[in-house]
Amino acid sequence: xxxxxxxxxxxxxxxxxxxxxxxxxxxxxxxxxxxxxxxxxxxxxxxxxxxxxxxxxxxxxxxxxxxxxxxxxxxxxxxxxxxxxxxxxxxxxxxxxxxxxxxxxxxxxxxxxxxxxxxxxxxxxxxxxxxxxxxxxxxxxxxxxxxxxxxxxxxxxxxxxxxxxxxxxxxxxxxxxxxxxxxxxxxxxxxxxxxxxxxxxxxxxxxxxxxxxxxxxxxxxxxxxxxxxxxxxxxxxxxxxxxxxxxxxxxxxxxxxxxxxxxxxxxxxxxxxxxxxxxxxxxxxxxxxxxxxxxxxxxxxxxxxxxxxxxxxxxxxxxxxxxxxxxxxxxxxxxxxxxxxxxxxxxxxxxxxxxx
Amino acid sequence: xxxxxxxxxxxxxxxxxxxxxxxxxxxxxxxxxxxxxxxxxxxxxxxxxxxxxxxxxxxxxxxxxxxxxxxxxxxxxxxxxxxxxxxxxxxxxxxxxxxxxxxxxxxxxxxxxxxxxxxxxxxxxxxxxxxxxxxxxxxxxxxxxxxxxxxxxxxxxxxxxxxxxxxxxxxxxxxxxxxxxxxxxxxxxxxxxxxxxxxxxxxxxxxxxxxxxxxxxxxxxxxxxxxxxxxxxxxxxxxxxxxxxxxxxxxxxxxxxxxxxxxxxxxxxxxxxxxxxxxxxxxxxxxxxxxxxxxxxxxxxxxxxxxxxxxxxxxxxxxxxxxxxxxxxxxxxxxxxxxxxxxxxxxxxxxxxxxxxxxxx
Numbered sequence: 001x002x003x004x005x006x007x008x009x010x011x012x013x014x015x016x017x018x019x020x021x022x023x024x025x026x027x028x029x030x031x032x033x034x035x036x037x038x039x040x041x042x043x044x045x046x047x048x049x050x051x052x053x054x055x056x057x058x059x060x061x062x063x064x065x066x067x068x069x070x071x072x073x074x075x076x077x078x079x080x081x082x083x084x085x086x087x088x089x090x091x092x093x094x095x096x097x098x099x100x101x102x103x104x105x106x107x108x109x110x111x112x113x114x115x116x117x118x119x120x121x122x123x124x125x126x127x128x129x130x131x132x133x134x135x136x137x138x139x140x141x142x143x144x145x146x147x148x149x150x151x152x153x154x155x156x157x158x159x160x161x162x163x164x165x166x167x168x169x170x171x172x173x174x175x176x177x178x179x180x181x182x183x184x185x186x187x188x189x190x191x192x193x194x195x196x197x198x199x200x201x202x203x204x205x206x207x208x209x210x211x212x213x214x215x216x217x218x219x220x221x222x223x224x225x226x227x228x229x230x231x232x233x234x235x236x237x238x239x240x241x242x243x244x245x246x247x248x249x250x251x252x253x254x255x256x257x258x259x260x261x262x263x264x265x266x267x268x269x270x271x272x273x274x275x276x277x278x279x280x281x282x283x284x285x286x287x288x289x290x291x292x293x294x295x296x297x298x299x300x301x302x303x304x305x306x307x308x309x310x311x312x313x314x315x316x317x318x319x320x321x322x323x324x325x326x327x328x329x330x331x332x333x334x335x336x337x338x339x340x341x342x343x344x345x346x347x348x349x350x351x352x353x354x355x356x
Numbered sequence: 357x358x359x360x361x362x363x364x365x366x367x368x369x370x371x372x373x374x375x376x377x378x379x380x381x382x383x384x385x386x387x388x389x390x391x392x393x394x395x396x397x398x399x400x401x402x403x404x405x406x407x408x409x410x411x412x413x414x415x416x417x418x419x420x421x422x423x424x425x426x427x428x429x430x431x432x433x434x435x436x437x438x439x440x441x442x443x444x445x446x447x448x449x450x451x452x453x454x455x456x457x458x459x460x461x462x463x464x465x466x467x468x469x470x471x472x473x474x475x476x477x478x479x480x481x482x483x484x485x486x487x488x489x490x491x492x493x494x495x496x497x498x499x500x501x502x503x504x505x506x507x508x509x510x511x512x513x514x515x516x517x518x519x520x521x522x523x524x525x526x527x528x529x530x531x532x533x534x535x536x537x538x539x540x541x542x543x544x545x546x547x548x549x550x551x552x553x554x555x556x557x558x559x560x561x562x563x564x565x566x567x568x569x570x571x572x573x574x575x576x577x578x579x580x581x582x583x584x585x586x587x588x589x590x591x592x593x594x595x596x597x598x599x600x601x602x603x604x605x606x607x608x609x610x611x612x613x614x615x616x617x618x619x620x621x622x623x624x625x626x627x628x629x630x631x632x633x634x635x636x637x638x639x640x641x642x643x644x645x646x647x648x649x650x651x652x653x654x655x656x657x658x659x660x661x662x663x664x665x666x667x668x669x670x671x672x673x674x675x676x677x678x679x680x681x682x683x684x685x686x687x688x689x690x691x692x693x694x695x696x697x698x699x700x701x702x703x704x705x706x707x708x709x710x711x712x713x714x715x716x717x
Contacts, residue, residue, distance in 0.1 A: 156417070
């Protein structure tokens with residue numbers, strides 16, 4: 001009995017306890033309100049079912065959340081330009097593939113080259129953000145606001161204001177399926193990004209450096225870390241990952257839609273970081289928390305679609321659920337609950353005393 | 357010290373940005389002026405009033421349709437036709453359009469053509485235009501203003517009629533093919549857009565009248581990505597869908613991808629009939645193959661109609677408040693020859709290679 005209580009306490013005090021609890025709660029609600037939510041079958045040779053949809057559609061958000069977590073941890077601010085950078089990378093990639101045409105059915109350049117170019121351009125956007133934040137000490141929100149506004153304009157310049165269509169099967173692989181593989185490709189891309197990031201953070205000191213820079217940049221510098229370079233590096237990673245997400249999103253619709261790719265996704269990415277139990281002012285972080293946060297957000301969207309909530313009311317439901325989750329995770333609320341628990345315990349003791 | 361340097365740098369960059377901004381504008385204005393002068397010279401000293409200046413505040417270039425719309429305007433209001441067009445791309449933002457209109461007023465254009473992003477929020481800036489005695493013609497979408505005199509006319513599609521056309525076609529087709537039960541998945545446009553309101557109304561009225569089931573209804577925000585995501589979800593929820601009613605072509609492309617990914621087929625012999633609107637180039641090509649069974653046109657070639665109105669205004673004539681453009685119905689096969697709405701008969705065009713090749717956009 002005693003041991004069990006101890007275990008629960010240990011469990012609830014774990015970093016990832018609340019994010020996982022929120023996700024589970026969401027899944028339970030979905031399971032009760034949507035018939036067959038967890039049913040997965042093989043249809044048309046591919047995995048088919050809501051859970052697959054959730055993980056598939058969350059891929060871009062997961063990729064963004066990884067980059068956003070690092071930026072948040074190191075600089076204590078967020079990169080709000082990621083959505084626009086997604087559009088830039090998609091635009092560059094598609095424009096190279098189409099060779100300047102609006103709609104093509106054959107490729108003008110090798111896909112790998114075009115994708116690499118897209119990711120590099122996105123990385124350059126990250127360099128720009130990183131220089132402003134790390135070397136000029138500009139507030140991250142303000143520094144990335146520049147590309148947030150200008151990014152889509154740049155993407156439109158690249159595509160000449162058109163939606164560039166690449167109607168070639170091999171380009172649809174990144175957003176569709178690899179050959180006969182029943183699992184959608186975006187899931188592989190997101191998983192690869194998470195695993196690589198996780199290994200780098202665990203096997204090298206990079207994660208530790210990021211945390212120490214986020215907690216106290218000056219102190220880190222005094223112990224010999226180049227805190228500016230580490231901040232810059234996180235922004236470059238964040239930008240490049242936004243590029244990867246942009247290409248996945250563009251491959252889904254085999255086109256570069258400069259106006260809509262990644263629209264409002266930067267806010268969802270920040271939310272994912274927050275839902276993952278990370279402190280938005282920097283310091284210690286949990287990568288897995290952010291990934292869980294991203295999946296939670298997509299679970300919410302997919303369940304709302306499945307419940308048939310009408311389009312005009314969708315944002316309201318989304319907001320309500322998010323407010324609940326954020327409040328549940330807030331330190332003040334946690335303290336309040338803890339206080340309530342001790343009071344209850346005290347009350348229980350008193351009653352027991354009365355019975356005797 | 358460092359902070360001072362940073363703030364000084366920021367100041368310098370801001371001033372530079374302002375200079376660049378102003379410089380750009382100056383250049384734009386002088387370009388306009390040059391154009392005017394060049395024209396006058398060509399005219400051999402004719403008065404400047406011969407050239408009608410038109411400011412066009414376009415939404416952006418989000419789709420083929422929009423591009424065709426812009427092209428039509430640029431073609432119609434060319435220098436050769438005696439116009440000067442100042443074109444502004446608002447990149448989907450209302451505040452950009454409001455700024456554009458204010459710039460047009462400052463540049464003293466003769467007419468303002470506005471393709472509004474949204475219906476509401478135009479009162480102030482249109483009042484400014486009215487105070488400056490510049491007639492405003494709205495195209496494509498209506499504006500919702502308290503005072504109707506703020507714009508002289510609306511040019512665009514009759515979205516309700518488009519919805520009716522699609523539904524009448526569906527009714528006739530279902531009768532011809534003996535399809536007794538219609539279970540419709542409805543992918544709406546961006547909620548609140550004129551096109552969404554009209555096309556949704558058309559379907560809902562028809563569904564009530566003919567007893568069709570609208571099994572699911574969700575917004576696809578007029579984009580391919582959302583159309584795909586929403587369709588994916590609907591297919592899992594309802595197994596009996598046999599018609600998808602998409603409110604534009606981009607949504608239809610996404611929906612068709614989702615249907616095919618789920619192992620179902622589209623087309624006349626398939627599981628699901630896809631109805632769409634707008635008839636952009638890729639849309640009409642898919643109508644030829646039957647992937648989209650019926651595609652109701654939303655004609656983007658507004659230029660000539662707007663020019664006609666401007667010529668009428670120049671001649672001092674009164675205008676009708678609403679000037680609809682002619683819009684066709686394109687379908688796969690010849691099962692339905694024409695549809696009748698409110699006593700008026702509309703012909704249905706069978707899409708062939710010639711029809712596709714014959715279209716300008």
